[in-house]
Amino acid sequence: MGTISVSNLGKAYKQYPHRWSRLAEWILPGSKPRHTLKWVLQDISFTVNPGEAVGIIGMNGAGKSTLLKMITGTTQPTTGSVRMTGRVAALLELGMGFHPDFTGRQNVFMAGQLLGYSVAEIELLMPEIEAFAEIGDYIDQPVRVYSSGMQVRLAFSVATARRPDVLIVDEALSVGDVYFQHKSFERIRQFRTEGTTLLIVSHDKQAIQSICDRAILLNGGRLAMEGEPEAVMDYYNALLADHQNQVVKQETREDGKLRTISGTGEATISDAWIADVNGQRVEVVGVGQRVTLGVTAHCRSELPELVIGYMIKDRLGQPVFGTNTxxxxxxxxRLAAGTNIQFEFSFDVNIGPGTYSVALALHAEQTHLGKNYEWRDLAVMFNVVNINKSEFVGLAWIPPDVRCSA
Structure with a gap:
């Protein structure tokens, strides 16, 4: 079983005021340093346990790819250490290790040997690698004629030809076509069930929340948050809209879940609930039942415009349905300060049994990214049960009409 242990990891690059300073530092080693350090990452520590899947997220420039390069050893850290156990397979930069003038088959042999396979093992694995990559006759063409998607297909096929103890994947998979993305993530899920330890960097919220046990958020080169994928992704979503003097805070609900609230505070949500057709507040509803989502908002300041939106999420925090006014x-x-408004959204709960949450947002314009007054995750929680519908599976209830003819 594979493990990853990262301790106080940091990476800094030397910056010189001009090229002569670099030369002077080389030829005059006893003199004072003539450079300053630009820290890309600082004080990063975490552990990935055997069989665990951890996702790393963060805005562009947060240091995600640099972190993976240090973990895999392609870049040396300035401070700290990394310790890994088990056989490691990594898919980092697109086509890393491929020679453009060699054929795909020749590159498979080179990349396979870098992963620790013998030539005989690669020959045995070659039919499976070709079949999974699905690039046809291009396997015997120079890699320079490959599209970016074809390079991803071949690189992933080689890296996962045998189940590794540790699999590290960067954003490279996002380059491939949708079909191969689904195929790749299905193989990753299979590896997970068989005990592979997974470390993945992705901007795909659904991938992180569906595959990972835990998520790590990098912000400004530091570890900003670590925890359940839904809570970390909610906080990340708030940071994406963190401007206009917004406040981002987290609080623990009575059920122990961590809720993220962000916004300028010019308007706030004072109450939210789910009610049945009789107006009674409920926490359990039946599949297909008519309900009303009620929200009371309070304007603390004069607002030129107010839009309210809601997003229903499943137990993993993945969106089921969302819209706004x-x-x-x-x-x-043109709402005056001190105004209270009650919104009601009535709909049929055409979703499958399970636990759901509702995120609410008060904002201007089309989305909260423009002018966010308040975004509140886990504003309402409710359960859906199947009371009187025919048996079905899945997230949506879409009852069909059936016709048969002989």
Missing amino acids: HHLNHKLH
């Missing part, structure tokens, strides 16, 4: 043509304009 801008798209529903119910925008409100």
